[in-house]
Structures are given as C-alpha cells and as structure tokens.
Amino acid sequence: MAIYHPHPADLRRRFWTTSLYLASTLVEIWWWEVVLPYRFRLGFLNRNAVERRQGWAKEYRDFALRMGGVWIKLGQFFSSRADVLPPDITAILADLQDEVQPVPWFAIEEQIIRELQARPEQVFADFDKTAKAAASLGQVHFARLHTGEEVAVKVQRPGIRAIIEVDLRALRGAINTLKNISFIRRRVKLDALYEEFAATLRLELDYVAEARHAEQFAENFKDDPHVDLPRPYWPLTTVRILTLERILGIKINEYEALERAGISRAEVAEKMFSVYLKQVFEDGFFHADPHPGNLFIRPRGESGRRVNRSFDLVFIDFGMVGHISERSRALMRRMVIATVQRDYAELIRLSKELGFLLPEADNRALIAALETLFDRYYGMSMAELTSIDYAEVEQLIQQFRDIIYDFPFQIPQDFIFLGRTLGILSGIATGLDPQFSPLGGLEPFARRLIGAEAVGAIGEAAREASELAVLLVALPRRLDRLLRRIEDGDLAEEAVQPALDRLEGIEGAFNRLTDTIMLIGFSAGWYFTREEEGRISYSMIAGAAWMIWRQLKGRR
Known part of the structure; x- marks a missing residue:
C-alpha cells in the first residue's frame, strides 16, 4: 500500500x-x-x-x-x-x-510536524527513523524524551482515513451480497455487524481514545503485578500521534524464544486465559485485538534461570476494545456455572436469554445433543479436539442431523467482537499449549463464581433481615399507640383487624427469612468444607436438611 x-x-x-x-x-x-x-x-x-x-x-x-x-x-x-x-x-x-510495509520516513516526518507542530528532533532527544513495527493503520518508532525516558511513538499512516x-x-x-443467503441472514444481523465493525474501526483511528483505553486497562489491573500496560504521555499524544511508555518483551507466539528464556508456554496460556476471564466477566471491558503482534511476555527474575521463570503479560495497541453490559455479564457468569455443573437445561435457557439460540429452538433435542457432546468431549485439550476422527464427526452429524438442518444458532450484535476475540485467543492458546483445555480453565473460575454468588445471596438476605429487624423493633411502640387510639375511641375496632393480620404476616416473613439465611449459610459451609473436613461437611448437610424441613413444615 x-x-x-x-x-x-x-x-x-x-x-x-x-x-x-x-x-x-x-x-x-x-x-x-x-x-x-x-x-x-x-x-x-x-x-x-x-x-x-x-x-x-x-x-x-x-x-x-x-x-x-x-x-x-x-x-x-x-x-x-x-x-x-x-x-x-x-x-x-x-x-x-x-x-506490512512501513511508510517512508518523509511521510511520517510530515505527519509528526502537522500533529505536534514541531520537528521530531525538537520534541525528542532521539528518534529512530526506522519503524520497529508496521500495522495496517499506523507504525511504531522508538524514541527517547529529553527527560531520558524511553517511549514508543505510534504514527498514523497518512491518508489511511480515506482508504478505510x-x-x-x-x-x-x-x-449486501451475503444478505441474499437466507441461512446467513436469519442468524447474523449483517447490517448491525457492519455498523459495529465500521464504528470500531473509525474509533481505532482516534489515538486520544486509545490512550484513554490504556489508562482504563491500567486501572482495572492495578492489583495484578504480572500484567503490564504502558502509560501514555499526554503532551505528545494527538488524534494521529500516540506516545506510550516503552515496554519490551518476547512476542507471545515466538515459542523458541519463550523456551530459551525459561518461560513455560502452558503457564503463559493459562495466564492469558485468566486475564481475559477478568476482562470479560468482571470488568466488562476487554482488549478486542489480541493477535500475537499485540501481546508480549516480559521475563522476570534471574536471566540465568532456565526453568519455570516468572513473567509479565504485556498488552499493547488499545484501539479496538469491547464492552459487555452488567446484565449480559451476570447471565454469562451463570452460563459458566451451568457449564461446569453440566446443567444443560439452564445452559439452553440462558443461551436463549442472551440471544445465542433462536426462540423456537427445540430444547429437548439440544439437551440430548449437549449430554452427548459433554460425555464424549468435556475436558479434552484443543489438540485432542482437533484430532477427532472424521468418521466420528460424521456419526455426530447423522445423530444430530435435525439440529444441524434447523441450525437454531445466531450471533447477537453485542457479542460480535467478543466472539472474534475469543476465536483469536483460542488459536493463540492452542499454539502455546496444544494440551490447553478451555473448560479446564473455567472450572476454578466457576468455583469462585459459585462462592461469590453464595456470599452475595447471604448479603442480600442479611440486608432484608436488617430492614425487617428495624421494622420489628418499632412494632411495640406502634402497637401501643394503636391500642391507646382504640381505647380513646379514635379508631373503630373493625379497622384494627386488617392491621393486626398484616403484622402477623410480617412476623411470619421474618421467621421464613431467618430460616432462609441459615439454609444459605449451611449450604455455603458445606460447599467450602466438602473436600477438607468430613464431619464438619456432614454437619452442614444436616443443618441444611433441617432448615428445608422447617420451611416445608411451615407451608402446610
């Protein structure tokens, strides 16, 4: 170009x-x-x-x-x-x-002068005219500030906006051609896909927005010392020029270099996976362009160590980002739990609620398909999955031909870039560690989610209990005033009975809420002690069973 x-x-x-x-x-x-x-x-x-x-x-x-x-x-x-x-x-x-071929220096120099209103040698103590990396929208040059700090300067390709x-x-x-194919049109909102892709691509051309994204990621990972994110230099950043702290590392797909540095490729895959779990399920803000040119590994510790050396995961290029709403994140967290627990009916229900399945999809057929697939392939590594015999695939196609014919799946607009990102990550993880299993990585995350949901449920129940407790503390005074008004003739007796009935209802609700809190506590206690303390775990089960019996008895 x-x-x-x-x-x-x-x-x-x-x-x-x-x-x-x-x-x-x-x-x-x-x-x-x-x-x-x-x-x-x-x-x-x-x-x-x-x-x-x-x-x-x-x-x-x-x-x-x-x-x-x-x-x-x-x-x-x-x-x-x-x-x-x-x-x-x-x-x-x-x-x-x-x-990607870099733009010649004279064009880059013109771009810098237009944006910073000064020649490179006036702004920087040293500026390497040879591009260290060239991408489709811009290229990176290394430089040094007059203060001595090493920086990476990203310069947008001149004329790229018109080309885009x-x-x-x-x-x-x-x-518009693909929209004529009913199979595709029915499952992918191509117009919405195009509009979102175009909007994201245009946003990538705004380097001020990219600098803000870098700061947001740094804030989200401030408690993780093994994730590095370069900080922007705002005085040297414009819509077409981005100056960031220079962080060096090994490209994530340079496998031999990683091994020479004593870095475990399997640990890199696990770290990358866990970092993206946080971005997607907790932050709702994720790096949407994680191709190998944007992910680096920086070794830590002694350079002479050649086995299991610690490392930092380095992100660069924050132009393409994705957002996930709190509602979608909550549903996705429940999908993770349902996946690990093999709750197929819940998986299908949540998939429909998120829009991954068409409303008319046959639940029973899908449950049967999930049971078969999980029984055969759950926990397999990517290498094992990609080496499945073709005859076995044909057998599955025959077994579930009705589902395949109907193909009740679709791509919701909100998940277009998440799907792209997960696809890239899956490929990178497979390249790093052919034995990597995404479902295996989900299990500890799902256990943490289950624990958090249990704590959250206890907290919500405690909040409701405190509100009821405040109400019940005030009941004696209110009842005393009510009786005095009856004695003074200010209130007809028939008007009192509904109020007393409501008070009895509140008392019953409080008792049921107390039982519910204890049931949640016993259940959570069993979950966290089931593997370590046998007798304590049995006691928790017994306590939960007693609470269930009390609630069932109270409903008779």
Whole structure:
C-alpha cells in the first residue's frame, strides 16, 4: 500500500479493484465448497481441496499486503485461528502480522510536524527513523524524551482515513451480497455487524481514545503485578500521534524464544486465559485485538534461570476494545456455572436469554445433543479436539442431523467482537499449549463464581433481615399507640383487624427469612468444607436438611 495522500481517482480505482476481488472470491468459494459437493453431489471433485484452499489463502495474503487497510485486519484475525484452520493455512496468513510495509520516513516526518507542530528532533532527544513495527493503520518508532525516558511513538499512516472509508464501502457491497443467503441472514444481523465493525474501526483511528483505553486497562489491573500496560504521555499524544511508555518483551507466539528464556508456554496460556476471564466477566471491558503482534511476555527474575521463570503479560495497541453490559455479564457468569455443573437445561435457557439460540429452538433435542457432546468431549485439550476422527464427526452429524438442518444458532450484535476475540485467543492458546483445555480453565473460575454468588445471596438476605429487624423493633411502640387510639375511641375496632393480620404476616416473613439465611449459610459451609473436613461437611448437610424441613413444615 503505497498511497500516502490518495487522489480521488486512486480511491475510485481501489474501490473497484477490491469489490471485484471480493465478488470473484465469494463466487469461487461458493461454487467449490457448496454447489459442487452439496447441490450436485460431486464431492469427489474436492480431492484437491487442500491445495485449493492454500491457494485462496496465498491470494488473500498477497491482496491484503498490496491493498492494506481493512483487509490486513481481517487476515490477521484468520491467521490466529489455529483452533479451526489447519497450520498450513494459518502459516500463510501469519505473514500479515509482520510483513506490512512501513511508510517512508518523509511521510511520517510530515505527519509528526502537522500533529505536534514541531520537528521530531525538537520534541525528542532521539528518534529512530526506522519503524520497529508496521500495522495496517499506523507504525511504531522508538524514541527517547529529553527527560531520558524511553517511549514508543505510534504514527498514523497518512491518508489511511480515506482508504478505510473506501474499503468499508467495498465491504458493504460484499455484505449486501451475503444478505441474499437466507441461512446467513436469519442468524447474523449483517447490517448491525457492519455498523459495529465500521464504528470500531473509525474509533481505532482516534489515538486520544486509545490512550484513554490504556489508562482504563491500567486501572482495572492495578492489583495484578504480572500484567503490564504502558502509560501514555499526554503532551505528545494527538488524534494521529500516540506516545506510550516503552515496554519490551518476547512476542507471545515466538515459542523458541519463550523456551530459551525459561518461560513455560502452558503457564503463559493459562495466564492469558485468566486475564481475559477478568476482562470479560468482571470488568466488562476487554482488549478486542489480541493477535500475537499485540501481546508480549516480559521475563522476570534471574536471566540465568532456565526453568519455570516468572513473567509479565504485556498488552499493547488499545484501539479496538469491547464492552459487555452488567446484565449480559451476570447471565454469562451463570452460563459458566451451568457449564461446569453440566446443567444443560439452564445452559439452553440462558443461551436463549442472551440471544445465542433462536426462540423456537427445540430444547429437548439440544439437551440430548449437549449430554452427548459433554460425555464424549468435556475436558479434552484443543489438540485432542482437533484430532477427532472424521468418521466420528460424521456419526455426530447423522445423530444430530435435525439440529444441524434447523441450525437454531445466531450471533447477537453485542457479542460480535467478543466472539472474534475469543476465536483469536483460542488459536493463540492452542499454539502455546496444544494440551490447553478451555473448560479446564473455567472450572476454578466457576468455583469462585459459585462462592461469590453464595456470599452475595447471604448479603442480600442479611440486608432484608436488617430492614425487617428495624421494622420489628418499632412494632411495640406502634402497637401501643394503636391500642391507646382504640381505647380513646379514635379508631373503630373493625379497622384494627386488617392491621393486626398484616403484622402477623410480617412476623411470619421474618421467621421464613431467618430460616432462609441459615439454609444459605449451611449450604455455603458445606460447599467450602466438602473436600477438607468430613464431619464438619456432614454437619452442614444436616443443618441444611433441617432448615428445608422447617420451611416445608411451615407451608402446610
């Protein structure tokens, strides 16, 4: 991509070049992957499918490197999907993480002068004119401030805003074509997907917003000493220039370098997974572009240590972020608990409430499918899952052909970027540790959630009990005033009985609430002592059973 200040004629040419490439590629994929094998039953023609798909990957890589802009970002996403794409495909697309050509120095220097109103040598004590990293929207140069601090300066590519708008127009054309396919239109709100993608991409072009994102992440992880986030230098930051603290590290997919440094790849995968669990389920604010070029590992401790060396996880590039509402996070936390507890009915109910399943989906068929899948594959590593025999997959397809035919799944708009992020993370984790199991990583997190919910329930019950206690403390005075008014003739006797009935109801409610608090306490006590103290655990079970019996007796 060698356009620095694109002319309108260049932009028109780019639009038609991109649109024709997308149209021809979609038609070719549709013909070979759908029409021939499924419409004409000519699957035997797919004997060269591997070579053909590799050819598509090479064509797309060359196209993206030539055109830049949006297309590099899409290629980086697919290059990180080692969990669903074969290694020979991801290896071809991996070039998009490193081979983006930087803009020449003269264009970068002009951009700095326009934004900072000064030449680089006036603002910085030292500025490396060679780009250390080049991406689709900008490139990074290392520099040193006059105060001696080492910084990384991210400079936006000149003319990239006009290029992005042209690419988005071409992408809109491709989406309008895909909307004609009822199967896709029914399950993905393509217009909403496009609007959210476009809005996020435009936000990435605002480096002031990116600096604020970096500060927000730093605040969220201030209590985790093993997560590093560079701080921005605001006097040297504008919409098109971002100056951040310089933090060096090993790229997360440089496996040999990690091993030479004594870093456990499995521990890196676990740390990355736990950090994202916090971002998604607790903060509701997550780094939505975690491709390997944006994640680094910084070794700690003695440089001579070669086994199980501690490390920090370093994030850079905070342009693309995602948000999750508190309601969605609460439902997702319950889904984690239901997954670990294998509560299939609850999983399906929550999936419908979140919008992952169509309302008319057959619950019984889905429960049967989940039972089979969990029994066979729960706890498997990604390596084991990807090595499942094709005959077994065909058997599953036959067994659940009704569900597959109906395909009652959809992608809610709020989860589009979360799905993309989890897809990339799954690929990175698999590359780091083929034995990594996402469900295995969820179990300790789910136990913590269960404990937190139990404590929360006790706290809520205690709050209600305190409110009732305040009311009951005031009851004697109020009752005394009520009786005096009856004696003085100020209140008819028939008007008193409903009030007394209400008082009895309040007393009964208080008794039931007290029993409920004790039941929750016994249940929580059993949960936390079930593995360590046998007799204490049995006592907790007995106490919970007694409380249940009291409540059932009280309802008779």
